[in-house]
Amino acid sequence: MDIIVCVKQVVDPELPLRDFAIDPVTRRQVREGRPLVISTYDENALEVALQIKDRSGAKVTVLTIGPQARVGDAIRLALAMGADDAVVIDESKSPDLLGADKARILAAAVRRIGRYDLVLCGCESADWVERAVAPLLAEMLGASCVTFVSRAETAGGTLVVRRTADDGFHELDVRLPAVLSVTSDDANRPRLPKVKDIVGAKRKPVQTWARADLAVESGSHEASGVEVREVVVPQRTAKCELLPGDPAEQVAALGQRLRDLKLL
Amino acid sequence: MAVVLTNEHRMIQTVVREFAARELLPIAADLDQHSRFPGEALAKAATLGLMGLMVPEAYGGAGMDTIANVIVQEELARACAGFQTIVTVNNSLVCEPILRYGTEDQKRRYLPDLAQGRRLGCYCLTEPTSGSDAMALRTTATQRGSEWIVSGTKIFVTNGVEADLCVVYARSEDAPGARGISAFLVEKAFPGVRVGKVEKKLGIKCSSTAELVFDGCRVPGGNLLGRRGEGGKIALAALDGGRIGIAAQALGIARACLEEVTAYVQQRQQFGRPIAEFQAVRWALADMATRLEAARLLTHRAAALRAAEQPCTKEAAMAKLAASETAMWAAHKAVQLFGGYGYIQDYPVERYFRDAKITEIYEGTSEIQRLVISRHLVDHH
Numbered sequence A: 001m002d003i004i005v006c007v008k009q010v011v012d013p014e015l016p017l018r019d020f021a022i023d024p025v026t027r028r029q030v031r032e033g034r035p036l037v038i039s040t041y042d043e044n045a046l047e048v049a050l051q052i053k054d055r056s057g058a059k060v061t062v063l064t065i066g067p068q069a070r071v072g073d074a075i076r077l078a079l080a081m082g083a084d085d086a087v088v089i090d091e092s093k094s095p096d097l098l099g100a101d102k103a104r105i106l107a108a109a110v111r112r113i114g115r116y117d118l119v120l121c122g123c124e125s126a127d128w129v130e131r132a133v134a135p136l137l138a139e140m141l142g143a144s145c146v147t148f149v150s151r152a153e154t155a156g157g158t159l160v161v162r163r164t165a166d167d168g169f170h171e172l173d174v175r176l177p178a179v180l181s182v183t184s185d186d187a188n189r190p191r192l193p194k195v196k197d198i199v200g201a202k203r204k205p206v207q208t209w210a211r212a213d214l215a216v217e218s219g220s221h222e223a224s225g226v227e228v229r230e231v232v233v234p235q236r237t238a239k240c241e242l243l244p245g246d247p248a249e250q251v252a253a254l255g256q257r258l259r260d261l262k263l264l
Numbered sequence B: 001m002a003v004v005l006t007n008e009h010r011m012i013q014t015v016v017r018e019f020a021a022r023e024l025l026p027i028a029a030d031l032d033q034h035s036r037f038p039g040e041a042l043a044k045a046a047t048l049g050l051m052g053l054m055v056p057e058a059y060g061g062a063g064m065d066t067i068a069n070v071i072v073q074e075e076l077a078r079a080c081a082g083f084q085t086i087v088t089v090n091n092s093l094v095c096e097p098i099l100r101y102g103t104e105d106q107k108r109r110y111l112p113d114l115a116q117g118r119r120l121g122c123y124c125l126t127e128p129t130s131g132s133d134a135m136a137l138r139t140t141a142t143q144r145g146s147e148w149i150v151s152g153t154k155i156f157v158t159n160g161v162e163a164d165l166c167v168v169y170a171r172s173e174d175a176p177g178a179r180g181i182s183a184f185l186v187e188k189a190f191p192g193v194r195v196g197k198v199e200k201k202l203g204i205k206c207s208s209t210a211e212l213v214f215d216g217c218r219v220p221g222g223n224l225l226g227r228r229g230e231g232g233k234i235a236l237a238a239l240d241g242g243r244i245g246i247a248a249q250a251l252g253i254a255r256a257c258l259e260e261v262t263a264y265v266q267q268r269q270q271f272g273r274p275i276a277e278f279q280a281v282r283w284a285l286a287d288m289a290t291r292l293e294a295a296r297l298l299t300h301r302a303a304a305l306r307a308a309e310q311p312c313t314k315e316a317a318m319a320k321l322a323a324s325e326t327a328m329w330a331a332h333k334a335v336q337l338f339g340g341y342g343y344i345q346d347y348p349v350e351r352y353f354r355d356a357k358i359t360e361i362y363e364g365t366s367e368i369q370r371l372v373i374s375r376h377l378v379d380h381h
Helices: A040-056 A072-081 A099-113 A133-141 A195-203 A247-260 B007-024 B028-034 B039-048 B066-079 B081-101 B104-115 B231-267 B279-307 B313-342 B349-359 B366-378
Strands: A002-006 A009-011 A036-038 A059-066 A085-090 A118-122 A144-155 A158-165 A168-174 A178-182 A206-210 B121-124 B140-144 B147-158 B165-171 B181-187 B193-198 B209-220
Touching (some): A002 A040, A036 A072, A040 A059, A040 A118, A040 A144, A040 A178, A059 A072, A059 A099, A072 A085, A072 A195, A085 A099, A099 A133, A118 A133, A133 A144, A133 A178, B007 B039, B028 B081, B039 B081, B066 B231, B066 B279, B081 B121, B081 B181, B081 B231, B081 B349, B147 B181, B181 B209, B181 B231, B231 B279, B231 B313, B231 B349, B279 B313, B313 B349
Parallel strands (some): A002 A059, A002 A118, A118 A178, A144 A178, B121 B165
Antiparallel strands (some): A009 A036, A144 A158, A158 A168, B140 B147, B147 B209, B165 B181, B193 B209
16 A cells, blocks of 8 residues: 655644744744644654554655755654655745645645555644645545544555544545545554664655646635735733622622633 | 764654653652652663664664763653663663673674663672772672682662673682773573662662672673673773763753743742742752753763763763762752742652752762862873
């Protein structure tokens, strides 16, 4: 089985709030000087791919779009975790691109890679949380699509996935080729790479393609149907309110206040 | 010598920090309170390659350098100093001497198991009557046919209870001091080895510290490590690496103190404001951060020299002296800044305080480090 895992580099979500800033011109998060990490759910997607590889054998290719100079660590980590090779789409403007533009580039890259049975993406990126790439990519590739997958395994030539749902989970047989968006689960906690595999990762093949070399379908922000007008950092305020009365009255008043605030 | 961390070093640091957050931080207080050996976490550390960091891949290790080792040791000690003690002894005092002085057969027999966590190692130098004056040791090794008969008592052996392989230093030659000593690879399963008194300690409680008694223990001739009479040299060379590992442990403890204190003083309110707003508190933080960084530079420099196969005895002693005294001082400050909360077990700084003290004592006391450093200043010039 050939599996492609799409990974995105984002500014480390664990950074303190004081390091979070929006560029007023590009209306994008400031990345300069901030450590970049693989977006959280993309690591879960990679783990699902590696588990399929461990259980039944597969070739796992990591695919990322980004300024080539800054994607090295993410690729290296993915290769150290166990991916076989990597493809980097060198695109200096990638942090400015939204889901539909990304999906178009990824679709072109997947077609150029050629052989694939599965494409795995995180269910959402840690910065934009659009949840758009996987469904759009499936549409563009004409592949099946299942979202919010927590587990996937091959059984007798078919792919069986577990999809997180409000009322539990759904278990689905999936026709290949397919695009899956992966959510986190106890079963797909990303593995830590061995030290020797960190060293060995530099010997694994990494191809770099310029975006211009890909047959990307035309598109613009307008065509995506999304234009970012404004990005605002919410101001957090705290206010203390003392409820009068005996405990029973206080509980009733608290319940009413929480309903008024639409928190209950 | 400038120390530049490579991408590999930084990635190893990230991975080990995550390992420590997942596997050590949640259990560190419990391990300490029950003096419980962290077997499960050690097995996971071994899977990552942390038990044989500097052992080449050909012998089953991770094939990294001394700089990677200090980075790893600092991260482990940041979470649990006792756990790190177990790991650093296996790496620096057992794997390294075998790698440097062992025969090809010894390397093949022992390194893969040690590096992959199937066996644990310990280092047997100290005796009841020889601590700082280590080369006055009295354990004997007598050749009988193709075997050696080792007899004597070793104390304060880290990993002594659980270890499978002991690097034992014994007097084999009729010569005083270092010249009469040879090193032996003694399996715990050899007849004549037993664990004696197991010590109850102030800190690093999840690692065992035990007496090992060698009572006419028969050691095959092929388990002599290095040449006859070379044991003193091997012991001291191992300590150069060992001291760098302890310096890294001290860095981890000092960093733990700084990080806990920095978080605490920003949320602890007194006199109507966070205590971080008081100048005395801020100066303490600044001093802790500065001393920590200075000690880290010394430690990384010593590690870089050792990685480059250059002499580093003085630099290792300086790193260990500076880092261990920084850890103890930082722990003292941390408990003071936490006040009453620093003295109870609800917060980790009281553990850091107890753990820090050993770094000024084992693998050469601070006084011995000063002696080593001063020899390079006076006797060599």
